[in-house]
Amino acid sequence: MSVTTGNPYRIYRITWVILLLITVAMLAAEAFHLPRIFLIVFLLAFMMVKATMIGGNFMHLRYERRSLALVVAAGILVTSLILYSFISREFRYITERLSQ
Amino acid sequence: MMQAETAAAHVPALEAHWGGGASPFGATWQKTMMWIFIVTDGLLFSGLLCGYGFLRHVSPVPWPRQSEVFSIPFIALMTFILITSSMTMGTAVTAARLGDRKRALNNLVFTIVGGLCFLGCQAYEWSHLIHEGARLTGNPWGPPQFTQAFFVLTGFHGSHVFSGLVILIITAIRTGMSKTPAQGIEMAGLYWHFVDLVWVFIFTLFYLL
Numbered sequence: 001m002s003v004t005t006g007n008p009y010r011i012y013r014i015t016w017v018i019l020l021l022i023t024v025a026m027l028a029a030e031a032f033h034l035p036r037i038f039l040i041v042f043l044l045a046f047m048m049v050k051a052t053m054i055g056g057n058f059m060h061l062r063y064e065r066r067s068l069a070l071v072v073a074a075g076i077l078v079t080s081l082i083l084y085s086f087i088s089r090e091f092r093y094i095t096e097r098l099s100q
Numbered sequence: 101m102m103q104a105e106t107a108a109a110h111v112p113a114l115e116a117h118w119g120g121g122a123s124p125f126g127a128t129w130q131k132t133m134m135w136i137f138i139v140t141d142g143l144l145f146s147g148l149l150c151g152y153g154f155l156r157h158v159s160p161v162p163w164p165r166q167s168e169v170f171s172i173p174f175i176a177l178m179t180f181i182l183i184t185s186s187m188t189m190g191t192a193v194t195a196a197r198l199g200d201r202k203r204a205l206n207n208l209v210f211t212i213v214g215g216l217c218f219l220g221c222q223a224y225e226w227s228h229l230i231h232e233g234a235r236l237t238g239n240p241w242g243p244p245q246f247t248q249a250f251f252v253l254t255g256f257h258g259s260h261v262f263s264g265l266v267i268l269i270i271t272a273i274r275t276g277m278s279k280t281p282a283q284g285i286e287m288a289g290l291y292w293h294f295v296d297l298v299w300v301f302i303f304t305l306f307y308l309l
Contacts, residue, residue, distance in 0.1 A: 008194050008198065009190075009191050009194060009195075011190075012187045012190040012191050012194070013187065015187070015190075016183060016184065016186075016187035019183045020180065020183060023176065023179055023180070023183070023303075026304065026308060027172065027176055027308075030167070030172065030308045031167075031172075039309070040309060043304050043308055043309055044304070044309075046304075047300060047301065047304040047305075050300045051297055051300055051301070054186065054293055054296055054297045054300065055293075055297065057190070058186050058187075058189070058190045058289075058293040058296070059289075059290055059293045059294070059297075060193075064125070064126065064127065065125055065126035065127070067125055067126075068125040068126070068127060068132075068135065071125070071135075071139075072135060072138070072139055075139050076139060076142045076143065076146060079143055079146065080143075080146040080149075080150060083143070083146055083147050083150045084150040084153065084154070087147070087150050087151055087154050088154055091154055091158065095158070
């Protein structure tokens, strides 16, 4: 961690405010009943921004070596995609077997 | 002999490429192990959320509108509590690193209070929904998978919040006795932020989408 200049706690307050603003924007998008496709893109984009801010600023990944940040982010993302494809196939297989 | 020389010549090149030598992540073993734990735990939630996504996708019955089942402002309050507790946790970690034990302890206590409030809200939400007829096997709003996903996702997350609270309480007591090094608070903080991170996904994918 290399935040020693200025107020070292400022980053947390700024991140907190931004996270709250994003949350309010997400709630507003849901409340205004945006078209479904826009809502999905909007919410998923903001979700990723929030996750990046928490990982980067709160968990200090932005101050860690890039190899660690990449392993954490890419590891979870890639494995989630693989998981989803496995789950889809398994469920379809089970559903087909049960319907026979 | 020749092979050993070739291997030895490769070492500096490998180190330069990897950029970390004997410590590729540039982190202590405690932090590396904590990150490995967080990644594996993240995969648990990833699996649960993928399963939820698929169940919803293939549900023959229309999925209920979340705003008609849950009080979204109440869920927003829970989110606010968790984000705020993450901010106080981050402050505690930095204070501990800078040697400001009093500030670290105060912020640890704020974080614990935030965690307790979150768990209280979750208990209220669960009891309210159970009172309205939500069960693992069915619910008044349509597909039984809806409440199955709800109880499993929020239950697993709640259990993580609870274990995080236990860790934080132990850390706070030990900090009060000057027994916890700054790194101990950092490890507890990593776990707590992870709990917050998971909530970001549950909040968006389960409550809003």
